[in-house]
Amino acid sequence: MANLKTFSGFPIQNLTSDPVPFAQAKINDPYAGVWSSGGALNTAKYQLGTAGTLTAALAFGGSSPPYTATNESYNGTSWTELADLNSGRDALGSAGTQTAALGFGGQNPGGATLAITESWNGSSWTEVNDLNSGRRFMNGTGNTNTAALCLGGYDGSNRAYVENWDGSSWTEIADLNTARAYISGIGTPSAAIAISGASGTNVELWNGSSWTETTEYNNPRGQGAASGVASTAALFFGGEPGPEGAKTEEWNGSTWTEKNDLALSRSGLGGTGTVTAAIAIGGQVSPSSGTEEWTFSGIPPSAPAAGYSDAIVGQMYYNSTSGQFKAIKSGGAAIGTWASIASTNTDRESWAGVSGPSAANITFGGYPTSNNANTEEFDGSSWTEVNNLNGGRHGNGASVGGSQTATITFGGQPPTPTTALTESWDGTNWTEVSDLNTARFYVMGAGTSTAALAYGGLTPSNTAINESWNGSSWTETTDLNQAKAYGGSTGTQTAAMAMGGDVPPISANVEIWDGSSWTEVSELNTTRYGVGASGTSTDALCFAGYPTGAINEHWNGSSWTEIADLGTARGYTAGSGATSSAAICLSGTPGPANYRIAEEFSAADFEISTLTTS
């Protein structure tokens, strides 16, 4: 007979370390895509046609070698052989889904260029109307088998031809700007992107009537593959037989960003899916049956800090490293801490310009004992002086969402009593660009080097004027409701905030910009001016400022809550940061003790207490 024991109490979890605050958790477990191995094709191949999604894909034709008519479907785990193409071939174009696909062109076992088009209905291939111009090594784009484009290709020469499939026939439309083969196409017949070629970095955008060259990707290579469903969001991966062929880059509609590499470098691969869930199929150096799946993990950018703390507040656990029982309590009001970081090399005081996140910050201008043209960059541990502004000034506004490689500053004092001068930073030098329409100083700023907003300030009277920057010129747009200067500013060109300031009198007023108008929202708990700010129009911090000095308030989209004070009370500070979880507060007055001071805010969203037993 078994021995039975009675247990009292309840089990308690055993952790080797304490939970970390949300901001640290995001750093520890960033939201990122990586490639992992997918199911192996039954037939190793390259130069194939593809359609569908990560969990419902189709791979057909290709070179085994020799040329193959095989057709396989993927369910997210394994590949299953289905009915072959009627015409075996490789270097074909493709479009559609797992159950409604299109395969067109290519070359046959005799090496002849084909114009043949076949339509897949989920169970069999049917020959439909040919391309007008037979080609190989072209590609297609389209998310159905009734609306597709055939892009470029080769028929003895590289071609710029583009044909539109309307479900029954192909029609020639406007050519690409650059004739080439091995294009990866994403999008629809009315809005597409043509990526790459046999080599290089060429990218063109289709707006339904013409092709325009756009931002090129970063790593030159050709014969890669792409995924995505719209011209504004694509993933381009693989493309060379060497290490470059593992590169992955993401297109967001305006720029390319390098992402995690494929495990296996490959060219002539197939690709399908979306930007967040894709599959890389086959390819070579030698024909590959291998596939890789692009999926995401980590804390999504949209995850709220509150959700993270809500999930763990109330937990008790045993920390086996420290040998202590602990409990996680709510921080009550949102909590966090300011920590001193390296001081700047030069005095700034009075409202220097500032851009970027705390760990990659850039600050410029200010007024220590004379107007400052000095620019400094922070690398997370120390400040380094870089090239000066063309004109020293203080009270200058900035695109606070800018970066160490691209930002602008505008307005301020002098050279004339009040200036409209705008300068643009390219990562190395400042260049004078188009002036503000209205000269002013102590002006608030938001946005980036190519899409900024300049609002309020002193002309020398308080002004409500608001101007929008498009990368080359300023345009007046809807004024603030309240004329003010010395306020806190953060956000983007289409979603900005103006906090506090001097009207006069000193104000707690807060306004939010939605891209077309300003709306007054809940006021700060404490009136002040000369403040710093970080975050977005729905999740922001407003810190420092006169007359109170050290107060820091958090905006949750509807109300302000006071949270951790700055370590050093001061006003006329410079502040920035893309989030409310990580901000930087630079310089300030009174001086000279505060002229170079810098503090960094790290959010915490719970408290850990050690339990004692008696």
Next chain:
Amino acid sequence: MAYKYCTATNWGKNFFTHEERKQFHLSGHPGDVWVVGDNLYGDQWIGKVSGAIKTQAEAQAIVTGEIEAAQAAYDALSAEEQALQTRPAIYNLP
């Protein structure tokens, strides 16, 4: 970063997982050669896939041999076909 080198045949799904790609460096090369980050997780992965440990020189020799074979195949293509492809280039493993 220190690496280990092994050969292992990719069996498909779960040969290397999403989580493993976040835990250690992994890159595949011709000839079923894998360059693996030298940490606990990398060691565990080599064991999982029954990887045959190679020295860097041994791994490089396998990769070079495979690329030379691919170069020979490329060189045998017609001029027209060659113009449409990139001749594989021998490269050094990290």
